[in-house]
Amino acid sequence: MPSARAAFRPNWTARLGLLALAVYAVWATTQLGITGERLATGLGEAGRFLARMWPPNFARWELLLEGLLESLQIAVLSTALGILLSLPLGLMAARNLSPAWLSAPTRGFVALCRSLHYVIVAILFVKAIGFGALAGVAALTVASMGFIAKLFAEAIEEISMKQVEAVRASGASAPAVLLYGVLPQVASRFVGFCLYQLDSNLRNSTLVGIVGAGGIGGTLFAAFKRFDYDFVAAILLSIIALIFLAEVISGRVRAALQ
Amino acid sequence: MTASILEITGLVKEYQPGKPVLRGIDLSIGAQGITAVIGPSGTGKSTLLRCINRLVEPTRGSIVMQGQDLARLRGSSLRAARRRIGMVFQEYNLVERLSVMENVLTGRLGYVPLWRAWLRKYPEADIARAFALLDAVGLPEHATRRADALSGGQRQRVGIARALMQSPALLLADEPTSSLDPKTAVEVMELMARLTGEAGVPVIVNIHNVELAKRFAVRIIGMTGGEVVFDGPPDAIENHHLRQIYGGEDWL
Numbered sequence: 093m094p095s096a097r098a099a100f101r102p103n104w105t106a107r108l109g110l111l112a113l114a115v116y117a118v119w120a121t122t123q124l125g126i127t128g129e130r131l132a133t134g135l136g137e138a139g140r141f142l143a144r145m146w147p148p149n150f151a152r153w154e155l156l157l158e159g160l161l162e163s164l165q166i167a168v169l170s171t172a173l174g175i176l177l178s179l180p181l182g183l184m185a186a187r188n189l190s191p192a193w194l195s196a197p198t199r200g201f202v203a204l205c206r207s208l209h210y211v212i213v214a215i216l217f218v219k220a221i222g223f224g225a226l227a228g229v230a231a232l233t234v235a236s237m238g239f240i241a242k243l244f245a246e247a248i249e250e251i252s253m254k255q256v257e258a259v260r261a262s263g264a265s266a267p268a269v270l271l272y273g274v275l276p277q278v279a280s281r282f283v284g285f286c287l288y289q290l291d292s293n294l295r296n297s298t299l300v301g302i303v304g305a306g307g308i309g310g311t312l313f314a315a316f317k318r319f320d321y322d323f324v325a326a327i328l329l330s331i332i333a334l335i336f337l338a339e340v341i342s343g344r345v346r347a348a349l350q
Numbered sequence: 351m352t353a354s355i356l357e358i359t360g361l362v363k364e365y366q367p368g369k370p371v372l373r374g375i376d377l378s379i380g381a382q383g384i385t386a387v388i389g390p391s392g393t394g395k396s397t398l399l400r401c402i403n404r405l406v407e408p409t410r411g412s413i414v415m416q417g418q419d420l421a422r423l424r425g426s427s428l429r430a431a432r433r434r435i436g437m438v439f440q441e442y443n444l445v446e447r448l449s450v451m452e453n454v455l456t457g458r459l460g461y462v463p464l465w466r467a468w469l470r471k472y473p474e475a476d477i478a479r480a481f482a483l484l485d486a487v488g489l490p491e492h493a494t495r496r497a498d499a500l501s502g503g504q505r506q507r508v509g510i511a512r513a514l515m516q517s518p519a520l521l522l523a524d525e526p527t528s529s530l531d532p533k534t535a536v537e538v539m540e541l542m543a544r545l546t547g548e549a550g551v552p553v554i555v556n557i558h559n560v561e562l563a564k565r566f567a568v569r570i571i572g573m574t575g576g577e578v579v580f581d582g583p584p585d586a587i588e589n590h591h592l593r594q595i596y597g598g599e600d601w602l
Binding site: 252254255257258259260261262263264265267268269271272273276277279280 | 447
């Protein structure tokens with residue numbers, strides 16, 4: 093005979109939610125015309141495409157290197173600018189340090205920076221200030237601001253106010269309180285956010301070129317359009333190597349900071 | 351009546367309107383020795399101390415120190431007054447990511463320009479005094495250690511050095527021994543009494559331990575419900591006073 097007392101409450105909301113998700117997935121598949129036949133032709137095409145990518149063609153290595161270096165410059169510049177702008181934004185957005193009339197609009201602005209995908213922002217900048225690396229730097233700076241300023245503000249909101257209170261009690265001015273009471277508590281996390289953002293800006297800077305905002309992405313897109321699939325493969329391998337290298341370096345820096 | 355360092359008159363603090371935590375405190379604090387404030391938790395002892403250096407804004411009343419009403423100060427004159435009032439905290443409140451030396455020098459932030467503080471270019475005299483204070487509190491070898499590497503007793507010693515680094519005219523200590531074990535608590539009180547005695551700095555200390563209060567203070571103020579109900583020398587305090595302050599009697 094089963095026990096009359098339930099040891100666990102049945103979670104009907106979760107069960108119904110999972111069921112609804114399964115039903116929707118099946119319905120969406122039929123809507124998009126995804127059939128076994130379509131999948132089979134698609135995979136055949138993929139095989140031919142991959143075959144044409146091999147072997148990778150590094151003959152135009154100068155063009156490749158130029159694009160990669162431009163991407164690197166876009167990434168480093170936009171990260172540096174983003175960090176500089178994020179410092180004041182993060183302080184202004186932290187609800188435990190700034191009054192509501194300042195923190196609320198700043199949080200709104202930071203959320204706005206994050207709300208559009210960086211490729212869309214890059215398209216907007218290309219339209220506004222023209223083709224080239226400047227548009228890429230501007231787009232990724234906006235994205236960096238949205239990310240670092242938000243995390244920085246959250247880190248500041250978690251600090252111990254007791255330590256801040258003690259520094260205030262010594263008669264320190266507001267900037268001195270920031271310097272001795274606030275920043276020491278968040279500095280190491282802030283450096284972590286910046287390294288992470290540099291990592292992701294490296295990745296992102298390889299893409300903004302596709303919409304004309306400078307870097308290796310433009311070269312990649314041109315190679316695609318000319319069906320130079322062996323050159324495409326060379327570009328992709330180079331990008332992967334660059335990202336791996338960046339991961340290794342930033343991992344080393346992070347470990348050294350611990 | 352001897353000279354006083356602090357004249358508190360009609361001090362009221364209401365965190366919520368109509369619910370006063372301090373109900374009109376009148377106190378004159380002498381220019382020498384330790385004044386201990388005892389009373390149950392939540393009776394406004396901490397609020398009283400924090401009204402003096404304005405970490406908490408008083409609702410009404412005046413707090414006159416050296417001819418200045420601290421309750422009316424703003425901006426730079428408030429900061430100038432704060433640097434003359436050292437404070438020691440229950441949980442030490444050291445900036446944990448900074449070194450012991452940086453924490454002690456925090457006591458000079460009200461005096462040195464910002465660029466000096468930022469670049470750690472403190473005047474020679476300040477550095478020398480910080481080392482002297484670290485020697486005096488018994489931590490001569492710890493200047494470059496990070497504050498979070500210290501034990502509770504060591505942290506409170508740094509807290510005392512930081513407060514004295516301000517060259518204060520008055521020291522406030524908010525439950526300085528409540529987070530410490532009984533032996534360390536006595537050592538820290540002894541240290542504070544000795545160093546402030548040598549420097550001639552009067553102290554107001556909130557303290558839970560009545561025995562410690564009797565042992566170190568020249569005057570005891572008993573508070574309950576936001577009011578002063580006892581004020582006198584340590585040997586005048588009797589069980590019926592403690593009953594009035596803390597309520598009940600089974601614990602005596």
